[in-house]
Amino acid sequence: xxxxxxxxxxxxxxxxxxxxxxxxxxxxxxxxxxxxxxxxxxxxxxxxxxxxxxxxxxxxxxxxxxxxxxxxxxxxxxxxxxxxxxxxxxxxxxxxxxxxxxxxxxxxxxxxxxxxxxxxxxxxxxxxxxxxxxxxxxxxxxxxxxxxxxxxxxxxxxxxxxxxxxxxxxxxxxxxxxxxxxxxxxxxxxxxxxxxxxxxxxxxxxxxxxxxxxxxxxxxxxxxxxxxxxxxxxxxxxxxxxxxxxxxxxxxxxxxxxxxxxxxxxxxxxxxxxxxxxxxxxxxxxxxxxxxxxxxxxxxxxxxxxxxxxxxxxxxxxxxxxxxxxxxxxxxxxxxxxxxxxxxxxxxxxxxxxxxxxxxxxxxxxxxxxxxxxxxxxxxxxxxxxxxxxxxxxxxxxxxxxxxxxxxxxxxxxxxxxxxxxxxxxxxxxxxxxxxxxxxxxxxxxxxxxxxxxxxxxxxxxxxxxxxxxxxxxxx
Amino acid sequence: xxxxxxxxxxxxxxxxxxxxxxxxxxxxxxxxxxxxxxxxxxxxxxxxxxxxxxxxxxxxxxxxxxxxxxxxxxxxxxxxxxxxxxxxxxxxxxxxxxxxxxxxxxxxxxxxxxxxxxxxxxxxxxxxxxxxxxxxxxxxxxxxxxxxxxxxxxxxxxxxxxxxxxxxxxxxxxxxxxxxxxxxxxxxxxxxxxxxxxxxxxxxxxxxxxxxxxxxxxxxxxxxxxxxxxxxxxxxxxxxxxxxxxxxxxxxxxxxxxxxxxxxxxxxxxxxxxxxxxxxxxxxxxxxxxxxxxxxxxxxxxxxxxxxxxxxxxxxxxx
Numbered sequence: 001x002x003x004x005x006x007x008x009x010x011x012x013x014x015x016x017x018x019x020x021x022x023x024x025x026x027x028x029x030x031x032x033x034x035x036x037x038x039x040x041x042x043x044x045x046x047x048x049x050x051x052x053x054x055x056x057x058x059x060x061x062x063x064x065x066x067x068x069x070x071x072x073x074x075x076x077x078x079x080x081x082x083x084x085x086x087x088x089x090x091x092x093x094x095x096x097x098x099x100x101x102x103x104x105x106x107x108x109x110x111x112x113x114x115x116x117x118x119x120x121x122x123x124x125x126x127x128x129x130x131x132x133x134x135x136x137x138x139x140x141x142x143x144x145x146x147x148x149x150x151x152x153x154x155x156x157x158x159x160x161x162x163x164x165x166x167x168x169x170x171x172x173x174x175x176x177x178x179x180x181x182x183x184x185x186x187x188x189x190x191x192x193x194x195x196x197x198x199x200x201x202x203x204x205x206x207x208x209x210x211x212x213x214x215x216x217x218x219x220x221x222x223x224x225x226x227x228x229x230x231x232x233x234x235x236x237x238x239x240x241x242x243x244x245x246x247x248x249x250x251x252x253x254x255x256x257x258x259x260x261x262x263x264x265x266x267x268x269x270x271x272x273x274x275x276x277x278x279x280x281x282x283x284x285x286x287x288x289x290x291x292x293x294x295x296x297x298x299x300x301x302x303x304x305x306x307x308x309x310x311x312x313x314x315x316x317x318x319x320x321x322x323x324x325x326x327x328x329x330x331x332x333x334x335x336x337x338x339x340x341x342x343x344x345x346x347x348x349x350x351x352x353x354x355x356x357x358x359x360x361x362x363x364x365x366x367x368x369x370x371x372x373x374x375x376x377x378x379x380x381x382x383x384x385x386x387x388x389x390x391x392x393x394x395x396x397x398x399x400x401x402x403x404x405x406x407x408x409x410x411x412x413x414x415x416x417x418x419x420x421x422x423x424x425x426x427x428x429x430x431x432x433x434x435x436x437x438x439x440x441x442x443x444x445x446x447x448x449x450x451x452x453x454x455x456x457x458x459x460x461x462x463x464x465x466x467x468x469x470x471x472x473x474x475x476x
Numbered sequence: 477x478x479x480x481x482x483x484x485x486x487x488x489x490x491x492x493x494x495x496x497x498x499x500x501x502x503x504x505x506x507x508x509x510x511x512x513x514x515x516x517x518x519x520x521x522x523x524x525x526x527x528x529x530x531x532x533x534x535x536x537x538x539x540x541x542x543x544x545x546x547x548x549x550x551x552x553x554x555x556x557x558x559x560x561x562x563x564x565x566x567x568x569x570x571x572x573x574x575x576x577x578x579x580x581x582x583x584x585x586x587x588x589x590x591x592x593x594x595x596x597x598x599x600x601x602x603x604x605x606x607x608x609x610x611x612x613x614x615x616x617x618x619x620x621x622x623x624x625x626x627x628x629x630x631x632x633x634x635x636x637x638x639x640x641x642x643x644x645x646x647x648x649x650x651x652x653x654x655x656x657x658x659x660x661x662x663x664x665x666x667x668x669x670x671x672x673x674x675x676x677x678x679x680x681x682x683x684x685x686x687x688x689x690x691x692x693x694x695x696x697x698x699x700x701x702x703x704x705x706x707x708x709x710x711x712x713x714x715x716x717x718x719x720x721x722x723x724x725x726x727x728x729x730x731x732x733x734x735x736x737x738x739x740x741x742x743x744x745x746x747x748x749x750x751x752x753x754x755x756x757x758x759x760x761x762x763x764x765x766x767x768x769x770x771x772x773x774x775x776x777x778x779x780x781x782x783x784x785x786x787x788x789x790x791x792x793x794x795x
Binding site for chain 1: 522750755
């Protein structure tokens with residue numbers, strides 16, 4: 001009846017170079033002992049660029065450049081001057097946000113409406129926020145003269161490439177550290193464009209270094225003896241390995257790992273808005289969100305009603321070209337991730353749960369997975385326990401608030417949770433008992449640079465964002 | 477599912493018999509979270525409707541316009557001109573559809589009826605002591621009958637907000653039932669005046685109340701108070717008609733009125749209809765815009781799409 005014509009964002013707003021080097025000491029350089037790899041567009045499988053792979057020698061160069069910049073320039077620089085650079089970077093990000101958003105969608109597969117309306121505004125906001133702290137550190141609650149740590153090694157994931165970069169680099173620089181950052185191997189492009197922005201902002205050489213590569217590059221970076229601080233966002237498995245490797249060293253460590261969040265809907269919830277929250281909780285960014293509401297706990301007395309509304313709403317989700325402004329669900333980031341999602345979903349079906357997806361045509365090329373829900377799931381099913389990191393929701397029911405808390409907490413993870421109810425007192429009662437770093441009430445997946453974010457248990461430790469986020473980069 | 481739907485149907489028809497039953501039902505409806513509803517409405521407003529979709533949306537929006545003038549200064553000449561425009565919104569382009577209806581005060585109905593005679597454009601009249609509704613029921617019903625007798629086939633009534641806000645739901649209900657009866661064959665649009673109801677919970681309750689009492693359409697506003705139609709209010713009303721049809725099988729129309737002036741706004745509403753209640757409501761029989769200046773912007777954008785250039789405002793009729 002009312003078909004939306006294609007409304008693609010122009011990809012000509014961004015220039016992608018055929019090949020990228022490593023960003024070390026303010027310059028793009030060729031890797032000395034590494035090779036290269038390709039970054040592809042997951043929606044089409046076309047190659048976007050050839051990316052340098054940093055070997056241990058390159059990592060060493062980068063760490064040494066960061067050390068020199070820390071000792072000679074950035075460490076001694078007054079906070080108010082560091083702030084000027086950060087404000088400048090924040091403004092350039094805003095000015096070039098369209099370019100960055102298109103590049104993010106191309107490299108990651110996320111819909112342009114999310115990179116444009118969520119990722120980029122938050123990236124700029126993070127830099128603005130921490131720019132404001134740079135000259136106010138004595139008032140942050142960590143003593144009269146808190147000192148930076150030195151060189152920070154930062155390894156970030158592929159789900160929010162530029163946003164995770166901002167979460168890592170902005171507080172580190174504000175506190176007076178210099179950084180060596182490794183973006184994920186499937187999504188390095190916005191980090192490399194960010195390197196160009198650092199040049200444009202005249203950021204002193206060596207303050208930000210970007211080394212691209214896969215797991216080996218990351219390992220070389222976090223194990224480098226010249227590093228004072230390690231910050232990692234990614235899988236719990238890799239997080240464990242990093243924790244082991246830095247154990248017994250002087251390196252300070254923060255980890256932001258996986259999750260299996262419960263989104264809890266009570267019978268007095270505003271149903272229409274709760275359904276929006278469920279959809280946003282699990283289908284935002286194709287479910288590639290560590291704090292995704294991947295377990296829906298719905299009170300049994302309203303379960304049928306909620307599910308009916310949810311299915312109707314899911315039928316409205318538009319899957320396809322990430323650059324189309326009307327796309328709600330983009331591409332899965334990689335073939336490997338798609339395989340993982342398929343494997344766990346098939347396990348869910350094999351274990352006797354009921355699988356449902358709306359009618360949804362998947363493009364021929366690229367990596368795609370239809371939004372999917374599983375009903376009849378219990379705590380004993382794999383899909384209720386393991387992080388799927390895709391657009392797959394497991395639906396469980398509960399009878400009482402105490403049972404909801406018990407089921408929500410019955411996971412090794414503890415990153416986030418959501419509560420939907422019209423009763424303010426119940427929100428507070430629940431929030432006290434949920435073992436999750438972030439608890440959202442009548443909303444989900446809300447982020448703000450002023451608000452600390454981080455996990456309990458196997459979801460990691462340390463907080464990012466807010467005043468708390470400074471602690472990870474100060475010697476306190 | 478069918479069994480529950482049937483039993484729900486018989487249950488709902490009993491609700492109007494007692495104040496307690498009505499109150500229990502209306503207050504048992506799921507609440508509306510203000511932040512969430514506004515966020516969803518804003519989200520729907522970011523859809524990008526271009527080229528063929530835009531052309532289709534503009535023509536549909538023109539067919540949905542209730543071309544309205546509700547001024548003390550309305551004269552036979554003024555409303556005749558408006559009715560002529562309703563029939564041929566763009567004299568230069570015969571492919572341009574006519575609008576949905578002309579909406580005027582009861583005293584102006586006979587003049588409009590002369591012009592619209594034999595056409596498919598409906599004739600709507602406000603009634604029931606519009607816009608405040610602060611008159612005795614007899615007067616409101618006489619107002620309604622007079623408008624129908626003069627030729628109106630759609631009546632836009634106002635609910636008794638005084639009774640609604642005082643919690644006398646049965647009184648509001650009974651007035652709607654009586655007005656519906658006074659309408660005879662004419663369609664009844666029930667104006668909730670959402671700007672005075674203030675909360676989305678009230679909007680949802682008033683929507684259900686109007687539908688339970690037999691309203692054929694629910695309409696946001698009179699256009700005579702500062703806050704008229706807004707996207708979130710319309711969203712809540714669309715959710716209500718959707719749920720009402722699921723419960724009773726009866727489809728009710730929705731009319732946002734007041735404050736919708738641009739093609740861009742109108743298209744946002746159509747997207748909201750499309751993604752909230754679906755194509756069944758994308759028809760002038762089930763969705764209308766109460767507006768006056770909107771029409772010329774729609775015509776201007778329509779000409780732009782066909783010719784590739786914007787024509788100046790002088791190329792569009794002012795009536």
